[in-house]
Amino acid sequence: MSRLAVAMTPQRAADVISAEARQLIEKRYEVTWADEPLTEDGVARLAAFSDVLLTSWGTPRLNRAIWSGGGGPRVVAHAAGTVKKLIDREVLDQGVTVFSAAGRIAWSVGEYCLAAMLTLARRLPLFDTAIRAGGWKQSGFRGGELTGHRVGILGASSTARALITLLRPFGCEVVVYDPYLDEERAAALGVRTATLEEALGCPFISVHVPDVAETRGLVSARHIERIPDHAVVVNSARGPAVDQGALLEQALAGRLFAALDVFDPEPPHLGESVLSCPNLLLTPHIAGDTVDGHLALAGYVMADVADWLDKGVRGPGFVDPASWPIAA
Incomplete structure (x- = not known):
């Protein structure tokens, strides 16, 4: 069973992970849930022992050192929009596959x-x-x-x-x-x-x-x-x-x-x-901020992760390294 670390606070998890998505995640993965406070060092420890890292708003920036020596998760699933504030472009060149819920x-x-x-x-x-x-x-x-x-x-x-x-x-x-x-x-x-x-x-x-x-x-x-x-x-x-x-x-x-x-x-x-x-x-920068939309984010991005792990299919949330310079 693959190991999944949820690198977000319990409050954020309740915001972006629906009950259905939580059930599917816990059925498929060996899950570790983060506690508060959510620190860069704490996330690094979670990531070190995971195959998949599930992140969202509030997740500290992922230090490249997480992947030093060939370790670290091979998949990052971001239940939010842009990943540019989360991860360095160079990490994608280390064989890490990143998915974003920006499409949802x-x-x-x-x-x-x-x-x-x-x-x-x-x-x-x-x-x-x-x-x-x-x-x-x-x-x-x-x-x-x-x-x-x-x-x-x-x-x-x-x-x-x-x-x-x-x-x-x-x-x-x-x-x-x-x-x-x-x-x-x-x-x-x-x-x-x-x-x-x-x-x-x-x-x-x-x-x-x-x-x-x-x-x-x-x-x-x-x-x-x-x-x-x-x-x-x-x-x-x-x-x-x-x-x-x-x-x-x-x-x-x-x-x-x-x-x-x-x-x-x-x-x-x-x-x-x-x-x-x-x-x-x-309006105060809320165009993408809805109750229904937020609760759908983890399910959206984790569906892409499942397709990637099971079939090698890059779903709609795949972050293409070639498009990094013009991505939002």
Whole structure:
């Protein structure tokens, strides 16, 4: 029986491991559960005697020394998103296979983006503000729809792919700006490639790029000035990708609608005019944070581990060393 070490606090384990996943884990593996406090040295001791290491948010960074002398777990399963803060890229070259639950979190983010688009398209915050102020229907004003409109997506990440799937029933034409997306892969996704300017010319825009040097400042003030009037802009990716000040300025002027789940910096320092602006939907970096989504994370990533150990199959959570430089 393979040995599995769960390198997370009991509280985090309860957050990301469903009762069903816990039962399957304990049936298949000889399991060691971590206690509090969770320290780097404690995790190193757990890892030294495990074949599989299950981690999540709050797990201390894994020291490369864990794998010195050929020891350490051969599989790391991260029941969370990015692994860049957990493990060094060089460890993957030592024959360690890493899986991440980022793909499951992507579905939660996709649902957020769809919800934000529909909320702002229908101008629900405006109506909510009006009725709270004692008003009723506003003469000459009504919301719009998402159905049949063109959607511009920046970045063909896993969150973007989740949103693309969710958009299909709405009959939208989806165009994607991503220098790494070729025509064949775009066709498989049911989208077409576009320039940055074309994607930003759509009535609905959603940002899905990682935080790397090439994406910081990707959407500049000049780009924002050229976004069509009354467009809906959603940023659930990274704050530095968009000129936040310019976007807020255009929303305050009533020209654009925006849903911001990420900011630069975080937490943001926003004035009263921004906080009270009905053209803005503001959330505290929670697009991927749901009860259902969190409880599914360990099961998602451990299913990949089982396929890898039993069949040598790299499931959707496989962290490809070749994609490390552009990964989120």
